[in-house]
Amino acid sequence: MAKNESGPADIVPASGHERSTDVVLGTAVVSPDAFPDPGLPPHRLRVVDTDPKAAKKAERVVYALFYLSIVGSVFAVFAYMFFALDPNDLNSVRLNNLYIGLGITLSLLAIGIAAVHWGKAVMADHESVDERHPTRGSEETRARAIEIFKEADAESGFSRRSLIRNGLIASLVAFPLPAIALFRGLAPMDVDPNNELKHTMWEKGLRLTRDPSGLPIKASDLTIGSAFQVIPEGLADLPPHERLDAKAKAAVILVRMKPEELNWTSAERESWSYQGIVAYSKICTHVGCPVALYEQQTHHLLCPCHQSQFDLENECKVIFGPAARPLPQLPITVDSEGYLVAARGFDQPVGPSFWERLN
């Protein structure tokens, strides 16, 4: 490539500015008509260089700070001993944290400031200059490096014995495969995630109960405008882990509105509600946060994570925010004792979308 291949004609490579003249400048413009570097400005003396008193004082400050640091360390140890934690007094935690912390802070800052001050005000401050050398190796070194590779290649026959080389590459590609297989064990072997994601605890006749007490709910418990956080009956009795996994899918929000405020797309959909009481999955269809905020005035459900809003009046359709789908509705009715129960499970997977959701 030519130097400065594309610059205007009046631009010529620098002389003296560049280490070697065969470096490609690209778009850079280096004009021969440039100011000369005046060189390092004259060294300025500090006060401590001219005034012995100031120098003494700087020295005193430095060692005083080092000793002050010891005070801080000792203080922190004492704070550890004397600001014990009292189970009956939350404030003791604050004091313990505060005083041990302040002691350590003093100990650290004093060392730091002392050392920096030592470097700035006491040590000699003559600026020095190092030469730089090009990052690339010398021509000789580079030639030798190439030669070494050639020798190694010749001695091993790496390029010549292509069968050996290709065998090596192929085996190296194959050898991590077992590791990939092993990682299948990260999740249970006999479970298909698709199946899991598509089913919740809800089924016909299961009572709606309060979260977290597990007490069943009568239709009459709900006044107009009230909302309940709901879990399926029996969830509270599950072993702890299954409980969280089940709850992460089955959590439901229950709201009572005036029946005339609810607009339905079909009579069937309408039958999923009971006298203005509707139950919707609480798991956001965006990425799964609980849709925990109910705005009584507007009848909107709001997800606190990314502010998706769902309209209770219109089958929980998305009216704002990043979510794409309405919250799935849980069909409900009442049992013989007047308790609210699921009329059946959800008609679709709850929560965030996933690839095989519709299969």
Added chain:
Amino acid sequence: MSTVATNQQTGFVGKASNYLDERTSISGAVKEFGRKIFPDHWSFLLGEVALYSFVIILLSGSFLTFFFQASMDVVTYTGSYVPLKGIEMSAAMSSTLDISFDLRGGLLMRQIHHWAALLFVAAIGLHMLRVFFTGAFRKPRELNWSIGFVLFVLAMAEGFTGYSLPDDLLSGNGLRIIDGMVNAVPVVGTWITFLLFGGEFPGSDIVGRLYTLHILLLPAILLIFIVLHLMFVIIHKHTQYPGPGKTENNVVGFPILPVYAAKAGGFFFIVFGVVALMASLVTINPIWVYGPYDPSPVSAGTQPDWYIGFADGALRLIPPHLETVWLGYVWSWNILIPILILLVFLAAVFAYPFIEAWVTGDKREHHLLDRPRNAPARTAIGAAGVTFYAVLWAAASSDIIATHFKVTMEGVINTLQILLILGPIIAFAVTKRVCLALQKKDRTMALHGFETGRIVRMPGGEYIEVHQQLDEYDRWKLVSFNDNAPLMLRPNPKGKITGGMRARARLSRWFFEDRIAPVTPTEHALELEQSHH
């Protein structure tokens, strides 16, 4: 004593050094590095802050591992924090509460760890901005920029895995969001989350797995990359700001021993001290307020750690209903598009040095930094990038903005959506203009000197203000920069103009068409002559 040594080594230090050197050859290293020169500038401290916070994180984190139990086994909390007594929670949460309330200095260590982690990512970010805006990434340092970029990503990964460990309400929600996002990945998403969580969300494995990543795998990789990063700093020697006496062929500053060691070593203690001060005075991540993870409750106005904000904001800004079904499978564009935008943004950050190198075609080594104004296009691109990031980041707090300023949520989101597109464009244009204006000002200064405030009446009766020429050192700062001109399209040796060449020429025009050249001695002499008439 060795018979080889010509034995001036008397006294303890002499003998000890001799002992060491005869076994390690350490004198060579001391000779090589002991008086290595480091340039001095406050902005060079940002990388140091990052390095030191990493050390603080290692120290405080090791302490925490002695007490933390990375297990999701359900226990009943019996510790001192009364409001949670008798509540079922994971051992992880319970042991984190114990560290906070029943271990002296435990809360302090947790808070030091968390504050240092926040500082770590912040310092890396600021250090990257410094490197970007001064052009320190240019040849030969492009690869070190890439290494630094990897460190930035690793630091965020460390932050996120650590944030998830206590298994409190907020960290559980963070994981829920990750679960939802990964689920949106076409084809493999469902299976990846299934494997990650060891079954369904939340399962009982994730904390233990993240713990292994957080304290073993990620720190090990981080450490390797930090070592690489610093090795390159030594190989390249540090860049320096332009100034009299500073050239591409030298480095001006202070020797490692003693001045730099004292300042840098002292600075470590100062950073540590400041983190300790924050930890003593300001509560961070009070998990006891949030309670243990439960998939049902969540409160409004909760925030992720600051460095995750831009990702969270991207999720919030996408318009509703973006999901399609194609071939019977679900394409969640409302999640995939934000993820893609983030990846493209990060890829652009990663690739910038290589792009600029390709546009300029400049194959020289650069050890003198640019003043940002002297690279208007780059500075403007940087400002656009910062604006883009800032809008995403602000979007993560859209609800807080709305409640705080009493405006509607919709208004905030819509404004930010527009800003995300217009903001960077405006930032680019304004920054470029400002840079050019500053360059013009520099030219005037270099030519005419500065105004003295002294008014003189000329023989003709007119009044003029006397200008005083700069001295040669001050002038050098204004005239010694690197200037670029757009490429001219010329056929290559084969007589062809390829598409790549065309693209490069167009880009270089975009970069360099508004060009303000440095003042030359000829211009300056002419100016002096004129002002004397």
